[in-house]
Amino acid sequence: MEFRSILLGFSLYLVYFVDIVISRHTSSFVRSEWPSTDIPLDSEVFAVPKGYNAPEQVHITQGDYDGKAVVISWVTTSEPGKSEVLYSKEEHKYDRTAQGRYTNYTFYDYTSGYLHHCLVDDLEYDTKYYYKIGTGDSAREFWFQTPPAVDPDAPYAFGIIGDLGQTYNSLSTLQHYMHSGAQSVLFVGDLSYSDRYEHNDGIRWDTWGRFIERSAAYQPWIWTAGNHEIEYRPELGEVATFKPYLHRVTTPYLASKSSSPMWYAVRRASAHIIVLSSYSPFVKYTPQWWWLKGELQQVDRERTPWLIVLMHAPLYNSNEAHYMEGESMRAAFESWFVQYKVDIVFAGHVHAYERSYRISNINYNVTSGNRYPVPDKCAPVYVTVGDGGNQEGLALRFSDPQPDYSAFREASYGHSTLELKNRTHALYHWNRNDDGKQVPTDFVVFHNQYWASNTRRRRLKKNHHSQRRDVFVASL
């Protein structure tokens, strides 16, 4: 009897282990279609809109905690002009206005245009809005669709893009993304790569703003800062970190009670999205640490089953590029990600694609404990999507052999999509840029970390219904 149990246990262990071993995948495919150089300044891709002082570099982001507001941002170059947005639910019939503000900055010898940011709030869910900025012949019109109300079964499709830059590979990624049908971009840091130019030439921030407008004017891009946004150049007298980034991009950080635009959270449809800053203080006692501790405590998986974390430097990465650069943040936050059953952690930074198994290394400590990450059902899946296509090229060297924690990896350009279907299931794709085509290469069905366990779901549904009843009674 006892022997049989041992044998059974061993067999199960073997099956489990073999399952891990045989399913790991390092794709030998490397697809780098175009050279890693930026598109020339005079390309049509960066065309300046016609008309005197016409608004350019238009982009929107979520403007509140729950998705009933957007911030519309744009740049004027000749004079400030109005920071006003006209908008309505009917095309060309603008019946509402919102007033914003503008700012500008200098970076060494570069002076920015007038950077406008305008909050448009009190919107209805699941509604198409048209908006107009600029005046006279220079006015420009766009539209966006608000998300469905926050609800555990609200379907929603996110795209995930990182380390984009402005090469022809970047353009390919962006065009493929725009055909994906996804409704909002989770951007995991490293935007324009203008810091690769002499004196961090801000002109390449402007071209990048015009480059992404084709998508970002029509749907929110949720911003995460990367190392290329730090722009610390003491030899130029520029020591304030993230200066161009913080002027050009807004985040709704106050809505999630954050004290800094660098880290914040938004809820959108069935997702609770937490954005972290790899290059701000994050160890115990720092503001980001306190804020994350509080934010994780108030995540309500009954309302937003999908808990997604964005950051720039990955906590797990088996590429030689940036190997273990996420260790400091892993030491600070990994145990929380496991405790709160985060579904997926998306990162960029490494210019390749990689997806991990559900693993954790939280038992490691300097005197005892595990040596390596171990399978952990409560752990997130870690996905690195630093393959947007910037001028630095691909990170071609993965460690060999592929470590146990790594499930799939390939050094090609691309982007990911995450389709939340309901509270239990989501479809995830990584889409390689391939001969100008989008090729779904890595595909996973994600089971929600909170709802997909039967036992838990039954128990929670019961609580859920009794809670619902309470709400109903209270609202009578």
Add this chain to the structure above:
Amino acid sequence: MEFRSILLGFSLYLVYFVDIVISRHTSSFVRSEWPSTDIPLDSEVFAVPKGYNAPEQVHITQGDYDGKAVVISWVTTSEPGKSEVLYSKEEHKYDRTAQGRYTNYTFYDYTSGYLHHCLVDDLEYDTKYYYKIGTGDSAREFWFQTPPAVDPDAPYAFGIIGDLGQTYNSLSTLQHYMHSGAQSVLFVGDLSYSDRYEHNDGIRWDTWGRFIERSAAYQPWIWTAGNHEIEYRPELGEVATFKPYLHRVTTPYLASKSSSPMWYAVRRASAHIIVLSSYSPFVKYTPQWWWLKGELQQVDRERTPWLIVLMHAPLYNSNEAHYMEGESMRAAFESWFVQYKVDIVFAGHVHAYERSYRISNINYNVTSGNRYPVPDKCAPVYVTVGDGGNQEGLALRFSDPQPDYSAFREASYGHSTLELKNRTHALYHWNRNDDGKQVPTDFVVFHNQYWASNTRRRRLKKNHHSQRRDVFVASL
């Protein structure tokens, strides 16, 4: 023959191992003489100096890179008054003046006095200076001694104090320190603990300023920030970190080309002292990371053999309190400390005393490598001196058994002294506060990490002499 070699190797291994095992020491002694409560506000210890608007909370710190300047700081409470320092080499005959500036701040419902900071530079080495601040009957006089010129054999005695606070235990620590004969304090963070009071009551910053004046007005205290200096209180609308600290304390950060007063370096006698900030960004690509990389490269062990690093949260600590809180910084910096042969890393944070062996954990990585820290001759000794005596009390629970990396540990209040004798040797003591007496409890002779190896020293001395000749020729 071969068998003998193996036997010899094994014996040496055994000796080495046994040496480690038998020399580890956890002191069962716990000395906590007074209760862990702050000294009452009306105590003589915090007495306000007599006279209208008399300067109070006088403290000095090094004002340049090499020790030929000090910054003198003080507070006036009724009106700003002059930010002027009179000084001279003769007592009462002030023939020189220096002009400073003042600032002030509010923290929720507290308004600070006028915080003066005045740089006094172009001083001579190894010289006693007298100084006078304030006017008329309220004027006050002090003195300080400049260090010897930067030289590899210049002897110098530092005290190391951490987590001081303002209890009777703190007073005991401070009084013992003042009898040690040390010439300058390396303060490893957590100063006043005023953040333990309702609304982070700034009055306890003022009492602390008056408390330390008895030492800090006469010799430089080299400042490191700790977690109690963060003072992040979003619920009070106070979200700018380190606000009182940065107003009250100055550091000569510009002299070491740092972009922030939170991290910097000074050279003093035969020591190169690097101050790091545990709660500022420090991972790769951040300003502190770039700065440390550069500063370590330009450390000249020929001129300053003793390379000492200060931080608040220890990288190695086997107390249950704050266990592994330094992991994030260890992941970022430990390999540099080994590469550059740092002599000693002093930290605070844990309210007990601990000293490590020379160990490193730099071969650990998530896919292979060592599991635990291993003996490493190139590694620093890590010393935790968070036992200044603040109101939070002692950290009594050490992990059991004592890990291999830990050499000596005891949960009592106290301070350390480091006497640099010459380029090769230094005497180090940890002094327990014991029945009102200072008791040297842990004693180590440190051999310099750069000069104490004979081979290296011979080779380097040769280079050193040829360099000296070059300098001589160049200065003809």
